[in-house]
Amino acid sequence: MSEVLLEGRHLTKHYPVTKGPLKRTIGWVRAVDNVSFAIERGKTLSLVGESGAGKTTTAKMLLLLEQLTSGSILFKGKDLHQFTRSQLKKEYRPRVQAVQQNPWSSMNPRMRVKTIIAEPLVVNNKQSKKQTRERVMELLEQVGLRPEHADHYPHEFSGGQRQRIAVARALALRPSVVVLDEPVSALDVSIRAQIMNLLKDLQVKHDLSYLVIAHNLATVRYMSHRVAIMYLGEIVEYGEAEMLFENPLHPYTRALMSASLLTLPEENGKETDQIILSGEMPSPLSPPPGCRFHTRCAEAKAICSSEEPEIRTVGTQQVKCHY
Amino acid sequence: MGRFILVRLLQSIVALVGISVFIFILVRAAGDPTILMRSSQTSEEDAQNIRVQLGLDKSQPEQYWIFVTSLIHGDLGDSLIKRKPVTEMIMAALPNSLKLVLASFGLSMLTALLLGVLGATRRDTWLDNGVKFIAILGQAVPNFWLAIVAIYVFSVVLKLLPTSGTGSLAHFVLPVGTLAFWILPGIMRLIRSSMLDVLDSEYIKLARIKGLPEGKIIWKHALRNALIAPLTAAGFIFAMLITGTAVIETVFSWPGVGRLTVEAVMGLDFPIVQGVTLMVAVIVLTVNLLVDILYAYIDPQIRYQRT
Amino acid sequence: MEETEVVTGEMDYGNTRRASIFTQLTFIIPAFVLAVLVFIAIFAPAVAPHPPNKMSLTKRLQPPAFVMGGSRAHILGTDKLGRDILSRAIYGARVSISVSLLVILITSSCGTILGITAGYLGGRVDGLIMRITDVSLCFPALLLAMLLAVSIGPSFLTVVLSMSILGWAPYARLIRGETLKLREADFVAQARIIGSSALRIMVRHIFPNIINPLIIMMTLSVGMLILTESTLSYLGFGIPPPTPSWGSMVSDGRSLIDRAWWISFFPGIAIGLVVLSGNFLGDWLRDKLDPRLRQI
């Protein structure tokens, strides 16, 4: 367990649901509920889950784009609540950067590439014009783009190239943690491999720690060291990537894996034992009582619908299930 | 749905109070309001009892209270020139204006709907370009000038229609025609563009995949969705309509509220202008409310949010 | 998505080439007309054949030169006081241009600032601004002009004021809509992540991306404003006489329509021409800059 850079403790985020023109609050969407995890130096932690699981909301909390309803974030062991506004701006924000999912909307179409990459430096008035320009050229080269790309506008680039520019921008302030929100899911299959390889190389070279948000398990296995499986705002399984993929403990993880596995059709058309979940994703407005997955879980027992399971530790894995 | 209407009514009343305060301030903006209230013949002594009648000696908020209470009783004061209660004069002129407004609104809505939809479905054909050209022409030419040219052509030269005044149906043709032609382009452009957006949507693609005939796709599937966007501009169109009516009534000397107001402005007859402004404000706010309710009817999603 | 005909061999797409010439024209002609208008407005004294208010009772109601009884001295004829219609029309251009430009400046700047703030900050600020915008949008500008004309008397200021008090609302609504779309875009979230302040985001990120719709709306409102100004002058509470304005010239000719049609006719044409050019230019700009924006 190398040094922990960024840690989330019991992070919770509830959105008020208002109705009618008087904006009366009639309920709460419990987007993220009591989620804890740790991001270690030079390692990649992935938050995996389907839409509505709360992965992006968690990431937004870390990036201070969303207020916390409760819980705390620790940066290098120090709780963010103790940071003053200027400390936050000087010591925390530059250290935690992000690469977003959609390369077509993550860049200001009116700015040239060099301005886009330089903006983090300019906003935090780091250095002189000359130093900034040199840094931009260096960053362009690091992400596999040529210096003459600097003067072009975003619309002149393909999806893959834009994602490279976004990575260059994220590295501008030499961050220690980079949050990658579905970095490759908007790209074509062949381009995804290019970007994933780039991210892994940069991680080794600059000793970066990544928090990857994704829903495709195969991508997660290729990128991450530790994985947290999220369902309806909670972490249901958390642990070493290889251990988790070799023998998934939580029924939901197993179902997720069987849905993503490449099961070739048998010659004689015999169906392989695929786990097909029944029912719909329940609404986060009123999550099912006890274990939230019990409504769709094949192995649900009486206890599952009454008592919320404790988080048990099995070896290096943690799982939230009675069995 | 009921609660929603209640809240919207509340908002309209607030807006009405806002407008009355605005007028109240405006009256006093030009110094002593009695200057505005006095026409050339009223003597100093008359001015004094106007001042007392309006209670100008009292404090500002009290004056405003008197102003509002008299409003609620429908007493908008007396016209300075004609010495008759303003409310009475407005009520006399209102039916004529309403006939003009409703007729031209109806005519322009129907034509705009037809031409807008046809323009959108037969893009870049001669019909579409022709419709677009009429739209641009209609919006470019000032309506009073158009009216005068119409009078010149149809009454003076061809002698088919009367030049002004009300009475027989023939009197209606030119005013309604010019007013409708003036509003038509705005509505048509809105319907055409909203129709084009809807025709690009996936559910229209699915309707074609079902093998539905073009007619059904346009008039059943596309139209109902395309009406949602223009509705939001209905309030704006209505305001244009009221402006247009005032002008057309002056050109055709049509005895409506519009002409009454213009003449009142000429004679600095402030109470009438004030009364008409408040009346128009009430109409505009009611139209907005009606549009919101119609909105909920057309788009079920809004209906569900609001109950 | 139309039903697709099956075509054998090369498809001619000549009409696309014809269409491109047509779009070229919709730029050149209106731009030229507006340029001429601004030119004659500035150099009116040099261009106009006669001083606008010079009366000559002997030459009253003279028809235009090309009509029987007209003379070359007054190409477009004279009005009931013998004043030259062409010269008055030229001076009239000054009024229309100065009023509309001034109003555009005021309304577009207020509308943009309010639109961006309402769109970006949201919440109560947005609610308040939008309530005011909705009321102003639906309130007939003419009525406000009447109120002002009665209370502070018709003047250049009254016209500008009456058109500006309500004129910012369409801008605010359009710019707010555009800002709401931009606020959701990732690059705005990205700007916040690197620590940019709300102000910097509004100026560096939001504003540059709403310039296109703003320019289109400003061009389109040239026509609208000239129309409103001429309506006010026509009804008699725009620019007070004797300053020549197209609207009042048309109104002077109203009662003499049967005997002297040219008094009202030519100023009307002038208004129509200018407004037409404004609208064509606006349409051309919209197709060039932002075809998606058909709503304006």
Added chain:
Amino acid sequence: MNKIILQVEDLRTYFFTRKGVVKAVEGVSFHVNEGETFGIVGESGCGKTVTGLSILRLLPEPAGRIVGGKIVLDGTNLLALSKKEMRAFRGRMVSMILQDPMTSLNPVYTIGNQIAESVRLHQNIPDNKVREEVISALRLLKIPAPEMRLRDYPFQMSGGMRQRVVGAIAMSCHPRLLIADEPTTALDATIQAQYIALFKEVQKTTGVAIIFITHDFGVVANMCHRVAVMYSGKIVETAKTREIFEAPKHPYTSALIESVPRLDRKDERLYSIEGQPPSLLNLPPGCRFFPRCDYAMEICGEKEPAEVEIGKDHFVSCWNVS
């Protein structure tokens, strides 16, 4: 599984735009057997969706035109039909499911209304029977409590449920061929697995032939019996699904499969194809994968490879192979 239901020969679909002619589909040929699921897989812009839309003759206007080839569905050449005749085919003989469930349904009409519409159009059955037919279509797609759901509006349903309703509409008139254009891309993994299992069952009960268009190899493996791989408007390889995964012959197919991370093992370094697909406006002569191909030979740059049958139902267009 042997009678051919659809035969597409040398289909060419071009888009005539101001910037020039975009050759979206350039000589595509394949066949689909009865009761079979035929996959068309490829990256965005390779022409797979245009191929699907060409079969229905519903190309985005104004620039889309079919300029060549034949599409024979159950003995009828669709390209020879008049607009009216083609319209009768759509919905009754061939139907389609679109990608985004959120926008495929008309928001202002109820689910029941939208299904009944195509039932009334294509099946001349008395009005009182229509309701039953609609409910049986909903039941076919396993939508819970169909009687209740009739009166629901699309916005009251989740993405997965809406995609089932779109499926119900497509299947309501018992078409012989169903074209599914990335129906599961907008769905979550577990809902996607549910949808695929459901459609396998629907295929068993109704015997409908399905063309499944997707870019996701996982879906191809689970769903399709035979697969065609498309690149820049042409089919580069067609084979049984198992052969495509276990013994891909065309360099693009194998590169594509290798660049997809596997869930069942930890890949050290993914193979990534450099560069980007060519722009369809000015296509290079010869094989279109030539600039990005590791096995490119001199001839690949000059002449387009012909399609060669190298095994039972296994066709490849590549000079390396023939």
